[in-house]
Amino acid sequence: MTDDDPLAWETTNRQVAYECPGFDIVNEDVVLPDGTETDFDYLVDDPAVVLLAYTPDDDVVLVEEWRQAVKRVNRALPAGGVEGDEDLAVAARRELREETGYEAETVERFATYEPANGISNAVHHYFVARGCEPTAEQDLDFNESIRVVTEDYDDLLAAVRGGDIRDGRTALGVLQYELG
Incomplete structure (x- = not known):
């Protein structure tokens, strides 16, 4: 169009x-x-990257973060903004490191979505990251309160299917990955 x-x-x-x-x-x-x-x-909204990040043991790296708009801690995939004309894979690696302290052996894009194109121009680029190890320190923005956790992928998928994960970026990414 x-x-x-x-x-x-x-x-x-x-x-x-x-x-x-x-x-x-x-x-x-x-x-x-x-x-x-x-x-x-x-x-x-600037473009964003969202990471389905696997440890060598095939657990998924998640963030638990306070979300003021809904007044609760949100369990989600790591995500963050792309800086300027930054390469998307570079942004994915940077955001994973900054939010979680984990670094990935590989990152590969698997989907791109406009999550709310009736009210926003936001574009989210989804990556699967493999071989993620906690090798760095978190480098959070002033307004981020993040706790890092890992979870078995099947448990994460069950939480998405059961409605325990209410974060839209996370649900969309996990379900798209599952379909792929």
């Missing part, structure tokens, strides 16, 4: 309505295909 698609909206004005660490909210004036003029707000 391209901008000349009959479903495309025409953007006539764009402004950043709100900025904060991690994302912006953009407001655009648009013209709909039927000629209606309106506005549209959405979250602008």
Whole structure:
């Protein structure tokens, strides 16, 4: 689909309505295909990498992190933003190291998704990492509170299937990997 698609909206004005660490909210004036003029707000988020990281014993490296929006600790796959035009595999290795202290022998991309493209331009690139060992120190951002745990893959899959894992990035990545 391209901008000349009959479903495309025409953007006539764009402004950043709100900025904060991690994302912006953009407001655009648009013209709909039927000629209606309106506005549209959405979250602008940098591309991210998400890692299904296996130790040599085939356990999965997970993070437990406080999530203020839902007021609870979230168990999830390590994930983080891509910096500038950074190579995605380099970003995956960096985020794994920074969030968990683990470093991977190999990383390989297996999926790319737009997790909420009705309200955000976010793109998540999923990687499987193998041979992950705890060889570095965590290097967390000022607003990250992360505990690192490992879990048997089958237990993680059962937690996703059973609804115990509520993190969307994690559920999507594990289920896509399982289907692959």
